Amino acid sequence: MKLTTQEQETIDSYNQNASKFASSRLTDNKHQRWVVEKQKLKQYQPSGKILDIGSGSGIDAKELVQLGYDYAGVDYSDGLLEQARKDNPGITFLKQSVYELDFPKDSFDLFWACAVLLHMPKDRIGNALQSIHKVIKKGAIGCITLKKGEGEKFVEGDHCGIGYKRFFSFYKEEEFKNILIREGFEVLETYETDHSNKKWLVFFVRAK
Template structure:
């Protein structure tokens, strides 16, 4: 299980606000939600509530779910008026129906097994009204793996408020359950003497997707794929999928 969203939840909250432009993220989702007449929205993988706050301010009827209580505790501070629930996208039931479900922050990358993805799409379909929408971003497998050598190394330094962080990460091809890779990272924080001290580490297996395979997954679970768009995001090329519940 990823420690980035548990032990390091506050570190995630601070680091990723420097990596993602949440104002631009909100504008992107807002455009497509409004275009499709969405009023009531469910966010899967709501994290620490950065989009929740903006969606609430824009007067959407909002509900967010996340797998990790530690992330939700921060989300409740970020967006205190939002409705949040701890839930696994593969087996949730909120006893409510929505105009649209959005899976944000490329959270679909953690559904590395086909059965898990199909279970998630089933749950999402049950949560949607007739004709309801599903929108999500996914890492583009073709663009990622065409030049993926055996290992990729990345290092970054960011500043958030008074805190200076460093992350050293390593990606290795896995391919055991799809277009998957192992991502391990170490996190450091600068102390009062200006020295970076290790504060934690994380390991996850992640998945990228071909457009064609996601189109098939959606069709198998009663969705019609309406549009696939390129989406600017951090680190890897993304595609943005818009689908409608048809059965």
């Protein structure tokens, strides 16, 4: 599935700013990036194979491995993949689009999709979720985080003063919950949280 102009511009921004982006994520980690969500994931599914969708610079990889999961990360940015492999030797990172995940059916027991599906245009989010559903097992547990809001637009200089341009889709809780149900996921838990001075929505789901 070919990327849209919005998606390609976002990938280009990540490629051009990969090292700066990785450094900004290290700052996030000092403030325990998504630590509550990782603990909750462990409670829902203590072990198994996990797919990190939009693994970026690999900032969540070490923690997910330390939690005991058999980890694989996928991203479509060459720059971020290079950074992830450099910072996390021995951990698997593959170049794959969320729309075309190249794994056998029922490969994973869990998935982690934090701050990635928000880069998909709203009219393509169903395609992304269907692709994820194909490679995870029935009953697989997933964590998804999105920015709270309305509409979709490009945002520039959005994080740590880095002047790059990225496309975002913003969601209301009920809006995305209905999309998840439509695409074959049971919503186990959802809540709002503050992260990096932004309002985020967190969804824990189970594949039907």
